[in-house]
Amino acid sequence: MFWYRLGMADSRSLSERLSKLPPGRHLIPRDFVSQNQRERMLLATAELVAERGYQKTTIELIAKTARVALVTFYEHFANKEECFLAAFDESVAAAGEVFAELVDPEQPWADQISTGLEVLLEMVVAEQPRAKLCIVESQAAGGKALARYQSMLEMVAPKLREGRELNPRASRLPDGLEVAIAGGLIWLVHQRLVSGRVDDLRGLLPEMLQVTLTPYVGEVEAARAAEAAQARVAA
């Protein structure tokens, strides 16, 4: 499991992750306290939004769950939307670091895509609240959040686009192909998150890989890669 191998998933309980620093006067630097409060609020936002949806999540609930005062919330964020967007940005940045760490750019392109998809699925399973925030609730949280969601899909496009070098008729391919494929893959994950069927998510890898690779390497090569992924998943 890539995600755990990297030690990124936090094994502490939610209560531990949300626990306050000791109250009263202490020698902990002010910046550290502020950063800790911010992290707790972002974590609480992800947990609440995943559980209740964006619309039913309130600033009061975020503050209460993060164990901070309301005034502290407003020291960090102007409103709920700003807090949500910060949680989105932080989650996407963290995922980006994991991809950069685990997807070796020296590998053949198809292997990079296979590894990338596997990492994505493992991250979704390991960090479901954050995944739900980025993939499901970002589409329900207003125009700015929706723009962030679109940007997230566009971030994937350059890596997929490298595959065009493997297709001799690549000049025929539509400009929006890569964003469309990314959107289709994320849609499948979205459906699993909404219905709560995430335990078997890793089993989707072969089929996701086959659809992703076919426009570039053709269906025969794509099937070969999917078979290899199937064997890895089964193992």
Add this chain to the structure above:
Amino acid sequence: MSEPRRGRDPARERIAAATIELVADHGLEAVDARTICERADVGNAHFNRCFADLEDCFLVIHGEVLEELCARVAAARAGREAWHDGVWAAGMAAMRYLQEDPDRARFLIVAINGAGPGAQTRRDEVVQRIAAVLDGGRGEAVGERPMSRCTAEISAGAVYGTIQAKTESGSIERGEEFLPELIYLATMPYLGRRAAEDELAVQPLR
């Protein structure tokens, strides 16, 4: 809950037209029942007789527009035995419907985002309906690897996302021009790379 429709109600039709226009232009979050009533030139009491609240109004009218689109698509697909022909017919009917009235297309495809949990569920249902049509491609698939409905869901997500992007950018008025791109996305997992690329060269209306 809104009352079921009984016969023609011109005031309700004006509410529907005003809702589509206002929500398409400003998004549901920037619209209220009073503004709709003013635009439709009806009293609030009539609005309240027709709909429980603004969200109900949006979802009911959205549902009616969606059913109209689905009826057009179903009529276009009727009698098409081959899956591939049916996908082309469905795509053509859908694009014609959307480009006919860009406001209505924005209402149907773009405004649904951020319009509450009921709207999200509705949008998910739309994509699942597309997936149900595309899933028929398994019977014509060229590869030997077995496929599940997941492939159709990926394709449907790609097709819907493309339509949404085109609608949002204002290019839905030329919907038929990018129909081959949609057919490519819909058929590529089943027919393979080469056959799908050939779809991109088809100019259906020339």
